[in-house]
Every structure is written in structure tokens, then in C-alpha cells.
Amino acid sequence: MKAGTDDHHRMQEQLERENQALRRQLERLLREARSNEDKMRRFDQLEHRLIGARSIVELLRLLLAEYKSAFGIEFVGLALVDRDLETARLLEAELREDPLLRQGLRLLPSAAPLQQLFGEAAPPRPRLGAFDAECHGALFEGAPRGAIASVALLPLARHGALIGSLHFGSRDAARYEAGTGTHFLERLGGIVGVCLESALNQERLKLDGLTDGLTGVHNRRYFEHRCQIEIAQARRYRHPLACMFLDLDGFKRINDGHGHQSGDEVLRAVGQAIQGQLRAGDTIARYGGEEFVVLLPQTPAQHAREIAERIRQSIAARPVPVPGAQQPLAVTISIGLAMLSAEPSGREAGELAAGLVAAADKALYRAKHGGRNRVVFEE
Numbered sequence: 001m002k003a004g005t006d007d008h009h010r011m012q013e014q015l016e017r018e019n020q021a022l023r024r025q026l027e028r029l030l031r032e033a034r035s036n037e038d039k040m041r042r043f044d045q046l047e048h049r050l051i052g053a054r055s056i057v058e059l060l061r062l063l064l065a066e067y068k069s070a071f072g073i074e075f076v077g078l079a080l081v082d083r084d085l086e087t088a089r090l091l092e093a094e095l096r097e098d099p100l101l102r103q104g105l106r107l108l109p110s111a112a113p114l115q116q117l118f119g120e121a122a123p124p125r126p127r128l129g130a131f132d133a134e135c136h137g138a139l140f141e142g143a144p145r146g147a148i149a150s151v152a153l154l155p156l157a158r159h160g161a162l163i164g165s166l167h168f169g170s171r172d173a174a175r176y177e178a179g180t181g182t183h184f185l186e187r188l189g190g191i192v193g194v195c196l197e198s199a200l201n202q203e204r205l206k207l208d209g210l211t212d213g214l215t216g217v218h219n220r221r222y223f224e225h226r227c228q229i230e231i232a233q234a235r236r237y238r239h240p241l242a243c244m245f246l247d248l249d250g251f252k253r254i255n256d257g258h259g260h261q262s263g264d265e266v267l268r269a270v271g272q273a274i275q276g277q278l279r280a281g282d283t284i285a286r287y288g289g290e291e292f293v294v295l296l297p298q299t300p301a302q303h304a305r306e307i308a309e310r311i312r313q314s315i316a317a318r319p320v321p322v323p324g325a326q327q328p329l330a331v332t333i334s335i336g337l338a339m340l341s342a343e344p345s346g347r348e349a350g351e352l353a354a355g356l357v358a359a360a361d362k363a364l365y366r367a368k369h370g371g372r373n374r375v376v377f378e379e
């Protein structure tokens, strides 16, 4: 009888232990389900914001900053294939001014480095595993040495071709282990690829509306927008800002003597020649007819004068070949130069922009009246 009671007790204890283990397992599964549900909810929210991003810059910021905080990832980087430097041009100002983009975004001249990362598999699959300084170091610029233990690399592809890759780095070696499920990451890669392509297309369309069809430099509308931004920056950081107004000399004679097509050829050549003397952060635009305008941020008066003189000389030294003319045509240009006043003023950027252009235009008028082919500085 005693033996039967003992057996019964043992069985009860055994069942109790199994029950506790099952309860712990159930609780763990519930926690995991809740955490997955929570992760899915945050992912859904971010996905909606990615799809709703109104510009490429907003999209890049979402990827490089918000993704990080929403999912507690320490390091995020993005590489984009930019064969003809078009993206570099679209994002020129942002790459210069926004440290987040400068550090987190790499533009690649070809897809070759990505093919090395992802191999030949079609479609390319995400790569998860331990951080390898030799392969992955360049993907996480700015990450302190030894900070990253594991990485997830997501290929971004459109129509079967690699257009970029998104990189996540974690201090936790177990976060991205080779062989773990990548369903979630593959879905993210698909969405990001589509969003990036569409945002870049939008940006191209916008730029088309801001580019002068004849010369390929920006148009007046872009200049007016850019001028206000540069003025606000110059005033905030107390940087000097120079503005140049440039006008071809005797252009009517070229048109009348050699035809409108030759005139167009000259305008194109002059636009290129001016552009050739500028830095990446400078702005050149065709203001109208045979007038160009240039903004030189962070450029003191003496340096601006040297640049203007260099432009004038380079145009005078390089006659332009035009169809039908036996000799290339000698062309000269007059330049008016003005600086944004360093004095504090209560005026708005729009008003200051109009004043700056008017001052450069006044200097140009004096250059024309002084005999043309010269630079005049509006003091």
C-alpha cells in the first residue's frame, strides 16, 4: 500500500515538473510571439513611412536613422550604384550638408563590389553572419574598430539587376547568425529597392524641370530656390557668399552673323566653360537669354574675384567652333560680382537674394560700359 502511495507521489511530482516546464515553454513562446508581433507592427509602421516618403532625402533619412532606432540596430549603411554620377548630382547639396548622409551613404561607380558581396545567386539573397573587417569594413564607415560583431547585408535589386545594398551591423554576435531565417529582411529589401527607384525617378523629374534644356546647367527657377538656401546658410554660419552675373558680349552679332544655331552652340560652350571653373558646391544657372548667374558659397571677395577672372580668361582664350564658320568664333564675357552683406539685417532670404542679384547686375552694367570683357566688383 505504502509503495503505491510513493509511486503516486513520484508521478504527481513528475507531472508537476513537466507542467512547469510546459508553462515556461508556453510563456517563452508567448513572449516570442508578442515580440514578433511588436516587431511586425514597428516594421509595418516603417514600411508605410518608406512608401509615403515624399523625397529621396526623406527616404534616406528613414533608412539611415529611423530604422536604427525603431529596431535597436547600432550601425546602418547604404550603398547605391551610381554609374554616371547622376545620384551624386541629385544629392549634391545634401551630401555636402548632412553628416548622416555623408557617413551612411556610399555611391558606387559600378555594381561590381555588390556582385562580390552577394555572389552569382539569382535573385541575390541577404547575407547574415560574423563581421569580417576585410569584407565589411568599408560598408560601415565611422563605426569604431571592433564595435560590430555581426552583420546583415541586404541586396537591393530591380528587374534582376543589383542597384544597391543595405547593411545592418550589430554589437551582438548572435543577432545576425548565418543560417537564420531571412524572410523578414528579404521583404524589407524588396520594399526599399522599389521605394529608392521611385524616389530617384521623382527627383530626376524634378531636376528636369529645373534644368535649362539648351545648356544643361540649372535654370532660373532652380537658381532662385538655391539662392535662398545659400543665403540662409551663409547667414547662419557667417560664411561669405559671392554672386556673379555673366553676360556674353556682342552676342546679337554672333546670332545675326552666323545664325541662331551657332549662337546656341556658343551658349552651350560658355555654360560648360563656366561650369568647368567651379567647385562641386557652387551653383551655375542660365538666368535668361545670354546671361548666366553663379553662386559661390563660403568664398571671400578676393577668391571670388580670382574665380571670375579665371572664367573670363578661359572663355576669351577658347574660340568656339560653330557649324558653317571657317574659324572658331572668338567670344568674350563681362562679369559683375557682388558679395552678400555680412551686416546683420532683419530682411528675409528672398529679399536678400533679390538685393544680391541686383548688386551683381549693377556691377555687370558697369563692366559693359567700361568696355566689356572684364570683371567689375560691386563694392
Ligand SMILES: Nc1nc2c(ncn2[C@@H]2O[C@H](COP(=O)(O)OP(=O)(O)OP(=O)(O)O)[C@@H](O)[C@H]2O)c(=O)[nH]1
Residues within 6 Å of the ligand: 214, 247, 248, 249, 250, 251, 252, 253, 255, 259, 260, 261, 262, 263, 264, 267, 288, 289, 290, 368, 372
Ligand atoms: N542663339 C540664341 N540667342 C539668344 C537666345 N536667347 C537670347 N538670344 C539673343 O541674345 C541677343 C542678346 O543681345 P543684346 O541684349 O543686344 O546683347 P549683346 O548683343 O550681347 O550685347 P552686349 O550684352 O551689350 O554686349 C539677342 O540677339 C537675342 O536674340 C538663345 O537661346 N539662343
